Amino acid sequence: MSLALADIRAAANRIAPHVQRTPVLSNAALDHASGAQLFFKCESLQAAGAFKSRGACNAVFALSDAAAAPGVVAHSSGNHGAALARAAQRRGVPCTIVMPHNASVAKVRNVESYGGRVVFCAPSLAAREAACAGLIADSGATLVHPFDDYHVMAGQGTAALELLEEVPELDLILCPVGGGGLICGTAVAAKGVRPTLSVIGVEPALGDDVTQSFRTGRRVAIATPATIADGLRSNVTGERNFPLIQQHVDDFVTVTEAEIVAAMRLAWEALHVVIEPSSAVAFAAVHAEKIAVRGKKVGIILTGGNVDLDKLPWLHS
Amino acid sequence: MSLALADIRAAANRIAPHVQRTPVLSNAALDHASGAQLFFKCESLQAAGAFKSRGACNAVFALSDAAAAPGVVAHSSGNHGAALARAAQRRGVPCTIVMPHNASVAKVRNVESYGGRVVFCAPSLAAREAACAGLIADSGATLVHPFDDYHVMAGQGTAALELLEEVPELDLILCPVGGGGLICGTAVAAKGVRPTLSVIGVEPALGDDVTQSFRTGRRVAIATPATIADGLRSNVTGERNFPLIQQHVDDFVTVTEAEIVAAMRLAWEALHVVIEPSSAVAFAAVHAEKIAVRGKKVGIILTGGNVDLDKLPWLHS
Incomplete structure (x- = not known):
């Protein structure tokens, strides 16, 4: 593709x-x-x-029911996380967002307001990816990458x-x-x-x-x-x-x-x-x-x- | 009417x-x-x-060419003034706005950015109306009241x-x-x-x-x-x-x-x-x-x- x-x-x-x-x-x-x-x-x-709501909704609603059921996971500096939480909420599946601990309070609250769970990590790509990989291994959720997708x-x-x-x-x-x-x-x-x-x-x-x-x-x-x-x-x-x-x-x-x-x-x-x-x-x-x-x-x-x-x-x- | x-x-x-x-x-x-x-x-x-642009444009474009030519005058705490200046600019006629001296800088600049002339007065209705009446007597301009019109x-x-x-x-x-x-x-x-x-x-x-x-x-x-x-x-x-x-x-x-x-x-x-x-x-x-x-x-x-x-x-x- x-x-x-x-x-x-x-x-x-x-x-x-x-x-x-x-x-x-x-x-x-x-x-x-x-x-x-x-x-x-x-x-x-x-x-x-x-704009992140556009990509997040497309990714979440393109999943089959079986693939969507365990939920979605992402790392995000903020807006992709909120957008993905909202998309998952609309589809009725769980969402966990990995965010850097220096993310703004407004962006954390935004994720939580859509029912998303926030997990914090160090502000580096490696730390974010490791945290996501752990969550996916535990839950069978699908990674929705903020851009490489x-x-x-x-x-x-x-x-x-x-x-x-x-x-x-x-x-x-x-x-x-x-x-x-x-x-x-x-x-x-x-x-x-x-x-x-x-x-x-x-x-x-x-x-x-x-x-x-x-x-x-x-x-x-x-x-x-x-x-x-x-x-x-x-x-x-x-x-x-x-x-x-x-x-x-x-x-x-x-x-x-x-x-x-x-x-x-x-x-x-x-x-x-x-x-x-x-x-x-x-x-x-x-x-x-x-x-x-x-x-x-x-x-x-x-x-x-x-x-x-x-x-x-x-x-x- | x-x-x-x-x-x-x-x-x-x-x-x-x-x-x-x-x-x-x-x-x-x-x-x-x-x-x-x-x-x-x-x-x-x-x-x-x-929203003041709506009323100001309606008032200015409803004037006959002869009535519009000497221009328009208003007193305004700000937004009506800017809107009237813009409407007058679009019609190609002069505009003078009487504003209270405690109006915000942003609102004064807004009037001037549309080519309006600003005349300051005391922050009372009486002072504003007197200033407008003087301008109208001098120029033959039409008063466009901010609301009583x-x-x-x-x-x-x-x-x-x-x-x-x-x-x-x-x-x-x-x-x-x-x-x-x-x-x-x-x-x-x-x-x-x-x-x-x-x-x-x-x-x-x-x-x-x-x-x-x-x-x-x-x-x-x-x-x-x-x-x-x-x-x-x-x-x-x-x-x-x-x-x-x-x-x-x-x-x-x-x-x-x-x-x-x-x-x-x-x-x-x-x-x-x-x-x-x-x-x-x-x-x-x-x-x-x-x-x-x-x-x-x-x-x-x-x-x-x-x-x-x-x-x-x-x-x-």
């Missing part, structure tokens, strides 16, 4: 009863400032507060399908990149529907593993990134994701922590949406002029809205 | 090219907590960040029309009340489309002039309210608004400042929308259990999203 447009269309049908069709916002002032037409796909308004990628790609239905003539789609789930789904969906469109991934400069991998042609692993964009702290491109990225993604750019915070604040102020730092990286690339957008129609995926409102980055310098 | 459903339908057609059709959000956790089905009409995502009320009512198109079986609509523009439009629209529906207005307890007027049957004037809900600081019901309120609105309730802040924060956290304190009062009435909503389908109008992100009320106790 790999990932094709047909898989993403199938995912859209499968998850339709379980996710929101999110609005696409535009803003005259932001268009004027950038010289482009910007279309913000608001996955921060998605069920469970992030074709069903998850297919689900994530449905956001781009919707965006292109509303704005068919897009020139460019920008999306935040963690492990590569969203950008693979986005690129396969977008290029499938509109081959002339460009897809550019944006990473925090502090966590540029996918950018490095794309440039060097091999999966570069870095130390766990210390970026404020906590949804993008994965430190290596997915094994299944990397060849799809090499084939379908046009380019990558990176943004600084200050650029992320500035873009996050501007989105709150101008668009009136609560987005988390990870969500802001794609808009940050436009706002900090890392990408030439003048005269173009640009889709920007705002990926999630789960933040700790007591710890807003512009109030804690 | 008074206000009828036909006026609101005409307004909807007139303003369609100039405003957004805003999304209606729902949230499983908030539904569960309230025992109701809550439908949030997100006018915080409206052009210029508030049938075209403005008709425009504001278009939000309820859209909400009922999406959720036709609503039992109840709750809306924040300042001078009475939104609730008159809402009540006439909603009762016109669905006579069995109830419309309840919500005011800050610190600024309950309309509630007092409704209870006593006469237009009660109070001191300028000191509520955090700065969009609701009008201190007397509009002259044209009051009879419509008496005829069409079912009841009023009030909420405390703490209830407003709690509801505002919860909306940010659960719905991932940036709403201003004035926007939160209707949801506050549900969250603080001031209204019996269990088992009902409840429409809640989130009126605006213009806040100063450096001064969030839960961070400054």
Whole structure:
């Protein structure tokens, strides 16, 4: 199996009863400032507060009854965990989420609010994977990887399908990149529907593993990134994701922590949406002029809205 | 002239090219907590960040070319001013806004960003009206009152029309009340489309002039309210608004400042929308259990999203 447009269309049908069709916002002032037409796909308004509900629902509802019964397990910096807990709750099967002990309180509560059980581990990929493996050996549950999974990628790609239905003539789609789930789904969906469109991934400069991998042609692993964009702290491109990225993604750019915070604040102020730092990286690339957008129609995926409102980055310098 | 459903339908057609059709959000956790089905009409995502764009566009585009040419003038605690400046800019006519000197910086900048001229005055209705009268005498501009104006009320009512198109079986609509523009439009629209529906207005307890007027049957004037809900600081019901309120609105309730802040924060956290304190009062009435909503389908109008992100009320106790 790999990932094709047909898989993403199938995912859209499968998850339709379980996710929101999110609005696409535009803003005259932001268009004027950038010289482009910007279309913000608001996955921060998605069920469970992030696009992750799309991939999680597709993975959970694609399981046979027998495979689903023992439940699902994942490691997640937060939003995938909440989304998977919600998907499992809707299917009526158990869910256990392995989270790093430095995950935000809001994200832990979010998992628990959907009936998910949270197990904590050290904030490294190795620790997360070991904890998951133990849980699976004990229970027979199915691992739903946050990004290195074709069903998850297919689900994530449905956001781009919707965006292109509303704005068919897009020139460019920008999306935040963690492990590569969203950008693979986005690129396969977008290029499938509109081959002339460009897809550019944006990473925090502090966590540029996918950018490095794309440039060097091999999966570069870095130390766990210390970026404020906590949804993008994965430190290596997915094994299944990397060849799809090499084939379908046009380019990558990176943004600084200050650029992320500035873009996050501007989105709150101008668009009136609560987005988390990870969500802001794609808009940050436009706002900090890392990408030439003048005269173009640009889709920007705002990926999630789960933040700790007591710890807003512009109030804690 | 008074206000009828036909006026609101005409307004909807007139303003369609100039405003957004805003999304209606729902949230499983908030539904569960309230025992109701809550439908949030997100006018915080409206052009210029508030429902006020609806009324302002209707008033400006209803003017003849000759009447429009000298421009428009208003007094406003903020959002009506920005909305009127934007409407005037779209029509290509000048706009001057009289604002109280304690208006938030964000709201002043918002007016100026649409090419509006801001003139400051003391924070009282008398001072605002005197300043407007002077400007009108000098320029021949048309006053567009923020609420005591049938075209403005008709425009504001278009939000309820859209909400009922999406959720036709609503039992109840709750809306924040300042001078009475939104609730008159809402009540006439909603009762016109669905006579069995109830419309309840919500005011800050610190600024309950309309509630007092409704209870006593006469237009009660109070001191300028000191509520955090700065969009609701009008201190007397509009002259044209009051009879419509008496005829069409079912009841009023009030909420405390703490209830407003709690509801505002919860909306940010659960719905991932940036709403201003004035926007939160209707949801506050549900969250603080001031209204019996269990088992009902409840429409809640989130009126605006213009806040100063450096001064969030839960961070400054």
